[in-house]
Amino acid sequence: HDTNTAKAPVTVTLTGAGGQIGYAAMFRIAAGDMLGANQPVRLRLLEIPQGMRGAEGAAMELADCAFPLLAGVDITDDPGAGFEGANIAMLIGSRPRTAGMERGDLLAANGAIFGPQGAAIGAGAADDVRVIVVGNPANTNALIAQQHAPDVPASRFTALTRLDHNRAVGLLAAEAGVAVSEVDGVTIWGNHSATQYPDLSHATVAGRPALDAVDASWARGAYIERVAKRGAEIIEVRGGSSVASAANAAIEHVRDWVLGTGTAADGVPRRTSAAVVSHGEYGVPEGLVSSFPVVSHGGDWEIVEGLSVDVFSRERIGASVAELEAERDAVRELGLI
Ligand code: NAD
Ligand code: LMR
Numbered sequence: 001h002d003t004n005t006a007k008a009p010v011t012v013t014l015t016g017a018g019g020q021i022g023y024a025a026m027f028r029i030a031a032g033d034m035l036g037a038n039q040p041v042r043l044r045l046l047e048i049p050q051g052m053r054g055a056e057g058a059a060m061e062l063a064d065c066a067f068p069l070l071a072g073v074d075i076t077d078d079p080g081a082g083f084e085g086a087n088i089a090m091l092i093g094s095r096p097r098t099a100g101m102e103r104g105d106l107l108a109a110n111g112a113i114f115g116p117q118g119a120a121i122g123a124g125a126a127d128d129v130r131v132i133v134v135g136n137p138a139n140t141n142a143l144i145a146q147q148h149a150p151d152v153p154a155s156r157f158t159a160l161t162r163l164d165h166n167r168a169v170g171l172l173a174a175e176a177g178v179a180v181s182e183v184d185g186v187t188i189w190g191n192h193s194a195t196q197y198p199d200l201s202h203a204t205v206a207g208r209p210a211l212d213a214v215d216a217s218w219a220r221g222a223y224i225e226r227v228a229k230r231g232a233e234i235i236e237v238r239g240g241s242s243v244a245s246a247a248n249a250a251i252e253h254v255r256d257w258v259l260g261t262g263t264a265a266d267g268v269p270r271r272t273s274a275a276v277v278s279h280g281e282y283g284v285p286e287g288l289v290s291s292f293p294v295v296s297h298g299g300d301w302e303i304v305e306g307l308s309v310d311v312f313s314r315e316r317i318g319a320s321v322a323e324l325e326a327e328r329d330a331v332r333e334l335g336l337i
Pocket of ligand 2 (some may be wrong): 080136163230232234241242
């Protein structure tokens with residue numbers, strides 16, 4: 001009896017599948033790392049014409065892996081075909097900033113990508129579609145896509161801050177000299193940018209408050225800077241932006257969203273961070289795609305409410321949210337939403 005063929009395949013659309021993060025993600029997805037070892041997947045690789053050869057080559061390698069869970073691979077440069085019936089849409093491909101490009105140029109170039117992709121998701125994706133935007137500027141790209149799919153519940157549009165979250169956990173564990181599994185309750189607030197706020201106010205290390213386990217001035221100084229600028233640090237050291245860690249974070253985001261964040265050994269719900277559409281929680285204006293402390297159960301992200309926010313945290317959250325508002329206003333002025 002083959003349990004792998006008993007379940008209907010889930011359709012996962014990857015945009016930018018000919019690029020680096022797409023390449024790092026697709027083999028793990030096909031191996032079952034994202035949706036589980038009993039869940040067949042069908043991959044849709046969506047590219048632009050220049051990226052089609054890269055996607056085709058990757059698809060050849062997927063075939064050469066003979067993954068039992070991989071029910072099929074389609075490659076297209078048509079967003080309509082790419083999102084038709086998609087259950088999971090991972091929007092990785094975007095327009096990177098190049099020399100001489102102003103912020104407005106970048107937002108406009110990405111608006112031209114994420115507007116039509118959002119519309120195609122609205123028109124043809126499955127009723128249970130879940131969208132994760134990885135391509136930068138991720139939060140505002142997610143907002144643009146969401147605004148072009150008015151018939152899809154806004155809660156289905158999210159952006160990736162799990163990489164920032166994982167960086168924050170890893171750096172805290174290293175500083176405290178504990179295993180990452182002993183760190184809990186870290187939150188990334190705001191934008192996936194240098195203004196993000198990695199917050200240890202409610203974090204614990206081996207069961208005790210993180211702010212007692214590490215130097216509090218480090219936690220609210222160098223640590224924040226290090227996490228927020230880790231992307232730039234990787235670029236400097238590696239000579240290219242993060243790839244495998246970004247793919248890993250996107251896979252963990254979808255895995256937790258679909259399968260749930262679960263509870264720790266002591267029965268306390270496990271928290272993580274994700275950028276989701278605000279309903280006004282913690283004073284973040286309604287409609288912005290901002291990172292929050294979240295849990296997932298029953299297939300939905302839920303913002304963890306009721307955490308105390310001190311003056312320092314309020315200021316840091318406010319600064320990142322102000323940047324999100326400025327990005328939203330800029331894309332509005334450009335007529336992109
Ligand atoms: P890459 O340049 O290697 O690949 C991007 C791919 O996207 C290319 O193959 C390109 O052809 C394709 N593409 C461009 N426009 C497209 C469109 N309209 N439809 C479909 N495909 C399209 O880049 P990468 O290293 O894979 O990074 C992808 C994005 O992820 C970048 O924007 C990067 O800044 C971002 N990123 C985000 C995070 C995060 O934590 N949110 C982390 C790392 C990287
Ligand atoms: C990252 O966080 O690694 C990416 O968003 C790359 C970048 O430009 O910072």
